[in-house]
Amino acid sequence: MTGEIITLQIGQCGNQVGKQFWSQLTREHGIERDGQSRPFDSPQAVREDDTNIFFRQDDFNRYTPRAFLFDLEPSAIGDVQNSFPGLFNERNIWVSKDELGAGNTWSKGYDYGLENQDEFINMIDREIDGTEHFEGFQLIHSVAGGTGSGLGSNFLEALSDRYHKKLTTTYSVFPSNESEVVIQPYNTILTLRRLIENSDASVVFDNNALLNLASKVFKDSNASYAQTNQLIASVLSSTTNSLRFPGYMFNSLPSIFSTLIPTADLHFLVPSFTPFTTDFIPDAKEFKRSTAYDVILDLFDKNNSMVLRRSDSPIYLGIFDALQGTVDQNDVMKAMAKAQQRVKSPSWSSSSLHVNIGRKSPYNKSPNSDNVSGMMLGNTTSVTSLLQTACNSFDVLFKKGAFLHMYQNGKMFQNGWDEFLESREVVQSVIDEYISAEQDSFLDDILLEDENIVGSGDAMDADGDNII
Numbered sequence: 001m002t003g004e005i006i007t008l009q010i011g012q013c014g015n016q017v018g019k020q021f022w023s024q025l026t027r028e029h030g031i032e033r034d035g036q037s038r039p040f041d042s043p044q045a046v047r048e049d050d051t052n053i054f055f056r057q058d059d060f061n062r063y064t065p066r067a068f069l070f071d072l073e074p075s076a077i078g079d080v081q082n083s084f085p086g087l088f089n090e091r092n093i094w095v096s097k098d099e100l101g102a103g104n105t106w107s108k109g110y111d112y113g114l115e116n117q118d119e120f121i122n123m124i125d126r127e128i129d130g131t132e133h134f135e136g137f138q139l140i141h142s143v144a145g146g147t148g149s150g151l152g153s154n155f156l157e158a159l160s161d162r163y164h165k166k167l168t169t170t171y172s173v174f175p176s177n178e179s180e181v182v183i184q185p186y187n188t189i190l191t192l193r194r195l196i197e198n199s200d201a202s203v204v205f206d207n208n209a210l211l212n213l214a215s216k217v218f219k220d221s222n223a224s225y226a227q228t229n230q231l232i233a234s235v236l237s238s239t240t241n242s243l244r245f246p247g248y249m250f251n252s253l254p255s256i257f258s259t260l261i262p263t264a265d266l267h268f269l270v271p272s273f274t275p276f277t278t279d280f281i282p283d284a285k286e287f288k289r290s291t292a293y294d295v296i297l298d299l300f301d302k303n304n305s306m307v308l309r310r311s312d313s314p315i316y317l318g319i320f321d322a323l324q325g326t327v328d329q330n331d332v333m334k335a336m337a338k339a340q341q342r343v344k345s346p347s348w349s350s351s352s353l354h355v356n357i358g359r360k361s362p363y364n365k366s367p368n369s370d371n372v373s374g375m376m377l378g379n380t381t382s383v384t385s386l387l388q389t390a391c392n393s394f395d396v397l398f399k400k401g402a403f404l405h406m407y408q409n410g411k412m413f414q415n416g417w418d419e420f421l422e423s424r425e426v427v428q429s430v431i432d433e434y435i436s437a438e439q440d441s442f443l444d445d446i447l448l449e450d451e452n453i454v455g456s457g458d459a460m461d462a463d464g465d466n467i468i
């Protein structure tokens with residue numbers, strides 16, 4: 001069983017995605033937008049979900065998310081509060097007094113973190129005091145704006161420094177190729193260093209892929225961020241489905257991540273999802289009815305990936321599928337056998353595909369609730385194209401020294417630009433490690449170092465696991 005997970009949503013993107021996440025979770029757990037519990041339609045029904053992971057419950061059956069909302073300007077948090085009046089704990093909401101935002105500059109966001117660190121740590125300690133088996137944090141942010149990236153980076157350092165035995169997962173949104181602000185590559189590289197060094201698992205999204213996918217799902221050629229955020233929230237809720245509706249398998253985050261992450265640095269996970277049934281997107285336009293066989297294989301299609309993929313045959317180091325709906329076990333076995341023939345994996349990751357058949361929320365009464373849908377987290381070496389694109393954009397700017405003056409007042413840069421160079425090197429080292437992980441000999445050098453293994457591995461040995 002898993003312990004409590006505290007969510008930190010930081011900056012505009014973090015809070016807008018967080019809004020959709022809580023919208024999905026409250027729907028799945030029968031909680032009204034103000035936190036009141038909604039009774040089952042049938043009085044005999046017994047609650048089998050575990051709300052304690054993400055919510056505190058008071059004596060009057062009112063639920064409060066274990067969540068923090070941070071931003072340097074008030075609009076996104078104001079929007080979340082309007083959508084969920086009274087749901088969030090006011091003491092866990094922090095907006096900087098000058099309300100100026102970080103002007104897209106990582107160092108401004110980072111310095112707000114430094115200046116207010118004691119207050120932030122106190123807030124987090126207070127929330128942890130209300131847990132019994134605190135498991136870890138999940139942080140939602142964009143890597144490109146000033147607040148989500150800079151303040152987010154500062155949080156990642158502070159969390160790993162103070163609570164280093166706890167798991168930290170990030171849900172990190174990368175900018176589209178037509179990034180709106182020229183200095184975003186600087187912010188991205190500085191943040192990537194913290195994702196590598198201070199997080200245990202990072203689920204990555206890119207706005208290119210998200211906007212393409214949202215156009216298809218919503219049949220809208222001008223897809224909006226609000227729509228992309230529903231896709232991201234579907235991944236967050238599916239990743240935690242087996243924790244919140246526990247069964248025999250995958251009922252803790254380490255049990256999921258230990259199947260996916262071979263070494264500490266290779267922890268970037270690419271999500272895919274298909275089809276987006278009305279359980280996830282209530283206003284989804286009609287979607288194809290699929291069997292579990294179709295879903296498992298379709299999840300490998302690059303059109304269903306939330307990161308733009310260049311390679312047609314990526315190499316997978318680990319795969320976790322979370323299926324929901326009325327699933328035929330035979331379909332799963334057949335699809336796994338087929339995937340084994342099709343999917344490329346280095347020989348050292350011989351049991352790379354894990355499938356969990358999750359339980360649906362009894363509160364989700366959509367007319368097509370039997371339909372199968374699936375989410376895949378893939379640890380694939382094709383993530384290097386996302387990392388390499390970030391590096392290339394950074395190199396172009398940094399070689400010219402362009403716009404560096406925007407960072408010169410940052411505390412991190414008082415003695416020069418070494419931090420940029422070091423961060424760039426750290427990202428390169430992960431790209432190189434992913435490339436060497438494609439080799440069958442990779443294990444010989446790395447896996448025997450104990451500290452590189454993430455998580456307890458309990459799910460890997462459990463009986464009845466769907467593993468190839």
Ligand code: GTP
Binds near residue numbers: 145
């Ligand atoms: P400042 O605005 O500098 O204070 O930082 P911030 O972290 O609040 O900025 P923001 O979160 O807006 O980050 C900018 C990046 O995030 C850009 O690449 C945007 O395209 C992307 N972004 C912003 N909001 C959203 C959103 O709601 N969804 C998605 N998918 N991307 C978003």
